[in-house]
Amino acid sequence: MEATLITDITYVEAAAAPVATPSLPPVVLASALKRRLVAGVFKLAEARLLWRFLRTPARVGRAIKRVDDLKRKYYGDLKIRKIAHVAGRYYREYYTPGWPSVAYDNYIATTINRLVPFRGDTETLNLVFLAITKKCPLACEHCFEWDALNQRETLTRDNIRELVAAFQARHVSQIFFSGGEPMLRVNDLISVVSAARPGTDFWVITSGFNFTRENAGRLKRAGFTGVTISLDHHEPDRHNAFRGSPQAYQNAVQAAAHAHAAGLVVNLSLCVTQEFTTEANLMAYARLARQLGVTFIQILEPRAVGHYAGRAVDLNPAQLELLEAFYLRLNFGPDYLDWPLVHYYGYHQRRMGCTGAADRFLYVDTDGDLHACPFCQKKSGSALGGCLSKSLDALKTRGCHAFANAVI
Numbered sequence: 001m002e003a004t005l006i007t008d009i010t011y012v013e014a015a016a017a018p019v020a021t022p023s024l025p026p027v028v029l030a031s032a033l034k035r036r037l038v039a040g041v042f043k044l045a046e047a048r049l050l051w052r053f054l055r056t057p058a059r060v061g062r063a064i065k066r067v068d069d070l071k072r073k074y075y076g077d078l079k080i081r082k083i084a085h086v087a088g089r090y091y092r093e094y095y096t097p098g099w100p101s102v103a104y105d106n107y108i109a110t111t112i113n114r115l116v117p118f119r120g121d122t123e124t125l126n127l128v129f130l131a132i133t134k135k136c137p138l139a140c141e142h143c144f145e146w147d148a149l150n151q152r153e154t155l156t157r158d159n160i161r162e163l164v165a166a167f168q169a170r171h172v173s174q175i176f177f178s179g180g181e182p183m184l185r186v187n188d189l190i191s192v193v194s195a196a197r198p199g200t201d202f203w204v205i206t207s208g209f210n211f212t213r214e215n216a217g218r219l220k221r222a223g224f225t226g227v228t229i230s231l232d233h234h235e236p237d238r239h240n241a242f243r244g245s246p247q248a249y250q251n252a253v254q255a256a257a258h259a260h261a262a263g264l265v266v267n268l269s270l271c272v273t274q275e276f277t278t279e280a281n282l283m284a285y286a287r288l289a290r291q292l293g294v295t296f297i298q299i300l301e302p303r304a305v306g307h308y309a310g311r312a313v314d315l316n317p318a319q320l321e322l323l324e325a326f327y328l329r330l331n332f333g334p335d336y337l338d339w340p341l342v343h344y345y346g347y348h349q350r351r352m353g354c355t356g357a358a359d360r361f362l363y364v365d366t367d368g369d370l371h372a373c374p375f376c377q378k379k380s381g382s383a384l385g386g387c388l389s390k391s392l393d394a395l396k397t398r399g400c401h402a403f404a405n406a407v408i
Contacts, residue, residue, distance in 0.1 A: 019236045019250050021288070024256070024257060025260075026293050026338060027086050027293055028295065028337075028339060028340060029084065029085060038085075038090055039083065042090070042099060053112055054112070054118055063112055066115040066116065067112075074348060074352065079332075082341050084295040084296075086264075094343035095174065095361075097174060097201045102198040103198075103199055106200070107174075109171065110123065110125075123170045125172055125358055126174065127360070127361045128174075128175050128363075129178055129374055130176065130178065130364045131178045131179055131365050131366045132160055132177055132179060132180070132182050132185055133155075133179040133180035133184055134151045134152075134153055135153070135180050135184050136179060137209055138244050139244030139245075141242050141307060141308075142242075142273075142308050142313075143306050143307045144307075144375055145180065148365070149180065153366075157191060157192065161192050162384060163364060163384070164196055165196075167200075168199060171199070173199065173200055173201060174201045175201075176228065177189060178205040178374070179205075181206060181210070182206060183204065183215065186210060186215050189222070190219065196223065203225060203265075204224065205269070208229055208248070208251030208255035211254070211255035211258060212258065216255075216261065216264060219262070226259075226266065226267060226295075227264050227265070227266055227267070228267040228268075228298065229252050229255050229266065229268055230243075231249070231252045231256075231268045231269070231270065232273075232276070233285075236249035239252070242273075256268070256292045260294075266293070266294040267294065267297070267298055268289050268292070268294050268298065269298040269300060270297060271300045272299055272301060272302070274315060274319065277323065278322075279326070283326075286330060286340070289340045290339050296340055296342070296343055297340050297342045298344075299326075299327065299342065301315060320346070323347075324347050354372070354376075356376065357395050357398065358370070358396045359396070362395060363377070367382075368382050368383050369382055370382070370394075372398075380398055
């Protein structure tokens with residue numbers, strides 16, 4: 001069954017009302033003892049998976065050494081201690097599925113197969129960003145899909161279902177639905193994910209528009225794991241101006257509350273502009289995230305694409321140092337172990353190279369075409385109509401045109 005293609009939408013905004021920001025229960029473990037116990041269980045679970053996949057002590061030993069080398073390259077001497085607990089699963093990183101789950105086992109299998117091959121394929125793709133709609137009620141300052149917004153839809157529900165099935169066949173353990181505003185197609189999202197097979201965590205990336213309590217519950221029941229909510233300032237008026245809507249902040253914090261109540265993992269996504277990037281703003285944002293009981297804060301550096309094309313939006317070296325210090329303090333500082341976990345891809349990208357371009361992740365745009373990532377767009381063929389394998393090969397060959405390839 002095809003989705004109804006939306007060709008014309010009229011949005012009516014109410015006048016902005018005073019914002020009430022809820023205080024929600026924390027999900028990041030505060031107990032040092034419980035963190036140690038859960039970390040131990042993680043080690044046992046991973047050891048069990050290694051033996052299941054590799055079957056011999058020599059191969060298991062080789063895999064353990066290579067995993068340790070990988071962690072040292074990624075984290076250096078830093079050790080992950082923070083753990084969140086949501087709806088019966090434990091989370092340590094934004095781009096790693098929660099444990100226990102088939103998706104977590106799937107993620108570990110792909111990682112191990114990359115280091116010590118044990119299955120017949122060489123697939124290394126872990127996650128996909130899948131844009132399903134061109135429609136959006138906002139006018140965001142940094143929108144990377146600006147030129148495609150509110151054009152006629154291309155992808156039908158059957159197209160989306162085809163894409164999900166094709167990526168699941170390649171062991172993808174996380175799919176993030178984006179747009180546009182994907183909650184405009186909430187019925188299609190629910191239909192597609194309800195029919196998907198186990199082994200993949202599904203997320204929706206939203207501004208909070210149409211993320212009602214009812215829809216949050218429907219997403220959870222359909223099989224969604226989490227929601228990434230775009231919130232670009234701790235001050236309501238600043239966020240509303242950035243998003244071009246007087247309701248944007250209220251929609252975002254209400255979406256966080258509804259997702260929290262439904263048992264969805266909540267990630268707040270922050271575009272750190274030149275104006276925003278100060279220590280005072282970062283810490284105020286972190287306090288707000290803690291108040292909202294979220295699991296993750298994602299830091300995105302602005303890129304001169306889409307609505308930012310041709311503009312000097314890059315952060316200066318001092319601001320990058322400030323962001324890295326914030327990332328390290330919130331994730332590894334002893335005073336912040338029960339605060340939300342911070343995901344900052346730029347920190348690792350500068351040290352290891354880019355893992356996009358179908359190395360570990362890629363982006364599928366609203367026409368079904370493949371790109372290295374949402375911010376480094378250059379079409380490398382279609383993912384539809386049986387063209388995915390050929391398009392993946394082209395994307396891997398081309399690599400990321402803006403950043404060096406990953407070193408591992």
